[in-house]
Amino acid sequence: MDAVQQTARSAGDAALAGLASGPAGLSAAEVRRRQAEFGPNRVEAARREPLWLALLREFSHFFALILWLAAGLAFVAERFEPGAGMAELGAAIVGVIVVNGAFSFWQAFRAGQAIDALRLLLPQRVKVRRDGATVEVEAGELVPGDVVLLVEGDKVPADCRLVESWGLRVNLATLTGESLPKARRAAEGEGGDPLQARNLLLAGSLVVAGECCAVVYATGMHTEFGRIAHLAQTAGDAESPLQKEIRHVSRVVALLALGLGVLFFAIGMAIGLPFWANFMFAIGIIVANVPEGLLPTVTLALAMATQRMVRRQALVRHLPAVETLGNATVILTDKTGTLTQNRMSVRELVAAGRHQLAAARWPRGGDLHLRAVARFCHSLKFVAGEAAGDPMEIALWRFAGEVPALGERSGEIPFDAERRRMTVTTRGDDGAGFVWTKGAPESVLPLCASWDDGGVSRPLDDAARAMFRRAHEDMAERGLRVLALAWKRQDAAGGEIEAGLALSGLVGLEDPLRPDVHDAVTRCHEAGVRVLMITGDHPQTAVAVAREVGIVRSASPVVLTGDMLRGMRPAALQLALDAPEVVFARVSAEQKMQVVQALQRKGDIVAVTGDGVNDAPALKTADIGIAMGLSGTDVAREAADIVLLDDHFATIVNAIEEGRAVFDNIRKFLTYILTSNIPELLPYLAFVIFGIPLPLTVIQILAVDLGTDMLPALALGVEPPGPDVMRRPPRPRGERLLTWPLLARAYLFLGPFEALGALAAYFCVLLAGSWNYGDMLAAGDPLYRQATTACLAGIVLAQMANLFVCRHPAEPAWRFPLTGNRLLLAGLATELVLLLAIIHTAWGQRLFGTAPLPAEAWAVALPFALLLLVAEEGRKAWCRRRCRPA
Numbered sequence: 001m002d003a004v005q006q007t008a009r010s011a012g013d014a015a016l017a018g019l020a021s022g023p024a025g026l027s028a029a030e031v032r033r034r035q036a037e038f039g040p041n042r043v044e045a046a047r048r049e050p051l052w053l054a055l056l057r058e059f060s061h062f063f064a065l066i067l068w069l070a071a072g073l074a075f076v077a078e079r080f081e082p083g084a085g086m087a088e089l090g091a092a093i094v095g096v097i098v099v100n101g102a103f104s105f106w107q108a109f110r111a112g113q114a115i116d117a118l119r120l121l122l123p124q125r126v127k128v129r130r131d132g133a134t135v136e137v138e139a140g141e142l143v144p145g146d147v148v149l150l151v152e153g154d155k156v157p158a159d160c161r162l163v164e165s166w167g168l169r170v171n172l173a174t175l176t177g178e179s180l181p182k183a184r185r186a187a188e189g190e191g192g193d194p195l196q197a198r199n200l201l202l203a204g205s206l207v208v209a210g211e212c213c214a215v216v217y218a219t220g221m222h223t224e225f226g227r228i229a230h231l232a233q234t235a236g237d238a239e240s241p242l243q244k245e246i247r248h249v250s251r252v253v254a255l256l257a258l259g260l261g262v263l264f265f266a267i268g269m270a271i272g273l274p275f276w277a278n279f280m281f282a283i284g285i286i287v288a289n290v291p292e293g294l295l296p297t298v299t300l301a302l303a304m305a306t307q308r309m310v311r312r313q314a315l316v317r318h319l320p321a322v323e324t325l326g327n328a329t330v331i332l333t334d335k336t337g338t339l340t341q342n343r344m345s346v347r348e349l350v351a352a353g354r355h356q357l358a359a360a361r362w363p364r365g366g367d368l369h370l371r372a373v374a375r376f377c378h379s380l381k382f383v384a385g386e387a388a389g390d391p392m393e394i395a396l397w398r399f400a401g402e403v404p405a406l407g408e409r410s411g412e413i414p415f416d417a418e419r420r421r422m423t424v425t426t427r428g429d430d431g432a433g434f435v436w437t438k439g440a441p442e443s444v445l446p447l448c449a450s451w452d453d454g455g456v457s458r459p460l461d462d463a464a465r466a467m468f469r470r471a472h473e474d475m476a477e478r479g480l481r482v483l484a485l486a487w488k489r490q491d492a493a494g495g496e497i498e499a500g501l502a503l504s505g506l507v508g509l510e511d512p513l514r515p516d517v518h519d520a521v522t523r524c525h526e527a528g529v530r531v532l533m534i535t536g537d538h539p540q541t542a543v544a545v546a547r548e549v550g551i552v553r554s555a556s557p558v559v560l561t562g563d564m565l566r567g568m569r570p571a572a573l574q575l576a577l578d579a580p581e582v583v584f585a586r587v588s589a590e591q592k593m594q595v596v597q598a599l600q601r602k603g604d605i606v607a608v609t610g611d612g613v614n615d616a617p618a619l620k621t622a623d624i625g626i627a628m629g630l631s632g633t634d635v636a637r638e639a640a641d642i643v644l645l646d647d648h649f650a651t652i653v654n655a656i657e658e659g660r661a662v663f664d665n666i667r668k669f670l671t672y673i674l675t676s677n678i679p680e681l682l683p684y685l686a687f688v689i690f691g692i693p694l695p696l697t698v699i700q701i702l703a704v705d706l707g708t709d710m711l712p713a714l715a716l717g718v719e720p721p722g723p724d725v726m727r728r729p730p731r732p733r734g735e736r737l738l739t740w741p742l743l744a745r746a747y748l749f750l751g752p753f754e755a756l757g758a759l760a761a762y763f764c765v766l767l768a769g770s771w772n773y774g775d776m777l778a779a780g781d782p783l784y785r786q787a788t789t790a791c792l793a794g795i796v797l798a799q800m801a802n803l804f805v806c807r808h809p810a811e812p813a814w815r816f817p818l819t820g821n822r823l824l825l826a827g828l829a830t831e832l833v834l835l836l837a838i839i840h841t842a843w844g845q846r847l848f849g850t851a852p853l854p855a856e857a858w859a860v861a862l863p864f865a866l867l868l869l870v871a872e873e874g875r876k877a878w879c880r881r882r883c884r885p886a
Contacts, residue, residue, distance in 0.1 A: 167414030326659020351505030433490030479544025678751025757864025
């Protein structure tokens with residue numbers, strides 16, 4: 001046993017002793033004692049809010065409380081003034097609250113299930129030594145001090161300290177984001193970061209080559225895996241900008257409605273209205289100004305947008321994420337598995353004195369030994385003829401293809417982090433032996449005495465070394481992983497195996513980019529969306545890939561590593577993010593989350609992509625988390641808001657386009673819904689001020705808000721993205737959904753036209769029925785029912801015209817064909833059918849207090865609807881001319 005092995009064995013014995021264990025493992029009694037002390041080896045779920053309390057919360061937010069108040073007032077009014085339709089009003093409002101609350105609760109319940117996916121990453125069973133025997137146990141039964149046996153293909157069940165290892169390499173991609181496997185060996189502890197310690201194995205990582213014996217030192221939530229899981233649990237779900245805006249709109253509109261209701265109740269009492277008539281009047285004011293259909297319409301519009309996004313390969317897990325992504329100002333993207341395919345391949349080679357692409361023909365003469373090194377020097381396993389193991393070795397093995405038989409493997413010096421190379425020996429039936437070596441150029445070249453020049457052996461002099469050094473630097477600067485391949489005939493007399501090698505050449509391996517990534521990044525730049533790379537890989541590789549995809553365009557981007565971030569104050573990090581191009585490399589899970597928070601403090605709306613366990617905290621902290629659906633871990637998918645079903649970065653751009661259209665569409669149907677508030681409110685003002693019979697009943701207001709308006713508003717919510725959506729910058733974070741121009745258009749321009757038409761139809765019917773000013777008609781009077789029906793019809797017809805003009809705030813309606821949005825035609829047809837059903841069916845007349853209309857009432861209401869259409873198109877034309885540059 002050499003000195004290195006002896007040192008490693010001593011270190012392993014010390015690790016066992018430190019955990020009061022030994023080579024034979026723990027006894028059954030000691031295992032039971034430690035299980036009681038340390039608990040099961042599993043990721044524990046954080047304490048969650050009781051389901052009943054979460055459900056109650058969905059029915060007690062501010063907008064819901066206003067609606068509860070309106071419903072309660074309606075039921076009280078029905079108690080003291082039966083037959084006025086107030087009970088139906090109260091029931092309808094309660095129905096709105098229940099539908100919204102139940103849907104929101106279901107979404108929140110699903111979002112809380114992310115922690116379950118963390119448990120799936122731990123192996124179910126593991127081989128362990130106990131009482132001197134090797135047994136297989138559930139991974140959850142492991143305790144500190146257990147001695148586990150791991151081989152290629154195993155997932156590490158807990159944090160372990162190596163006792164013995166043989167050619168061990170571990171893939172840490174799900175924990176650190178690094179694409180290349182790392183060598184691990186039993187040696188003295190190095191201290192510092194456990195993710196970098198070469199004598200430790202961490203829970204959730206994968207053994208890709210070799211085998212080992214290790215002692216468990218941390219289980220469950222005490223592992224690095226558990227620590228990251230805790231971050232994912234405690235990060236919480238950030239409220240989306242759309243959710244904040246809907247909350248703001250709801251509060252503003254609800255307070256306005258409540259304030260107006262109280263004000264006009266006071267006015268009614270002052271002018272001597274009967275109490276219950278005045279009370280009904282106040283409820284009508286509140287109901288007329290609260291857009292009851294706003295929340296369900298927003299929810300349904302977002303849901304339908306998610307269906308469109310599924311067809312574009314983006315699965316939305318949380319509905320508000322649709323619009324949030326459209327408003328993103330920064331995309332913080334991982335490299336491995338997001339921009340790249342996480343699949344190594346040979347791209348370039350330097351052989352026979354020339355540099356060429358791997359796809360080109362192999363150099364004549366010297367190809368045999370180059371291919372032989374790539375084919376034989378590996379530690380792969382083969383199942384049904386398919387190679388399994390290190391992706392880099394698989395790439396070399398496939399690249400080499402078939403080579404002549406040069407003997408059977410007779411020995412191996414495994415890859416070691418210190419040596420940075422691997423050597424395999426073969427010997428044929430004729431006794432001829434060969435040595436095949438691959439590794440880092442700086443490790444292999446010093447062992448070489450010659451190089452192959454197309455079948456001719458030449459001395460590896462200073463000029464030749466300089467040539468290969470320049471080739472190495474050139475490929476490394478472009479992000480390729482460079483390996484040197486060398487060989488020699490084995491001297492029968494023995495001697496140093498790796499001395500006097502012949503250099504066959506250099507190969508450059510790449511992790512291929514995903515299709516269309518460069519175009520997708522370009523479209524992000526055009527849309528004003530900043531793209532930053534954040535990865536656990538080497539800075540040089542990160543910059544090279546960022547440059548290749550177009551994230552980096554300048555000669556000197558700012559590169560921030562994890563070591564640099566550890567010494568940075570939050571303010572310094574925010575200032576560093578002011579640089580036009582920033583690349584983050586060698587970052588940890590906490591640091592990725594810190595970068596997200598720094599960007600958010602700068603006012604950015606941050607979208608984060610990722611596929612590993614290490615990405616979960618950042619995915620939850622970000623305004624929008626995007627996970628890979630094919631290559632990503634369950635943890636990443638469950639922590640994310642959006643999952644890319646095809647793992648293409650380009651799909652993000654399509655999702656941004658859809659998200660931007662959602663916000664535009666919400667404004668469109670918000671304009672549409674608020675417009676009808678004016679013709680619903682003015683009849684109540686006329687009732688109080690002019691002493692006329694109430695032109696519109698409360699239940700008829702609900703017929704508009706929750707009946708005829710619902711599907712047309714939804715049709716506006718699914719308008720396709722306009723051609724200019726991706727050619728304008730993101731909406732500023734502080735921009736409100738409800739703006740003064742929107743309110744002015746709805747309340748001061750479109751609304752008055754609707755009110756004028758509705759009241760004209762109302763008075764037309766009254767005057768045709770010989771009504772005299774000052775006469776107060778009973779609620780059941782046929783003339784009164786017919787007049788209120790005319791007012792209702794006038795509002796609905798005007799809303800049908802309003803639907804066309806609301807499709808765009810500036811462009812004319814005829815530029816948007818009806819075939820571009822089939823739901824629009826369905827909305828118009830449904831609106832007309834519902835109106836006719838309310839007017840001409842027995843149940844409609846009984847429920848809404850309506851009566852059939854004479855032809856002259858329709859003849860009065862229809863021209864006013866057309867007047868609204870002409871007036872609004874005229875306003876748009878005037879605005880376009882005014883805004884047109886000279």
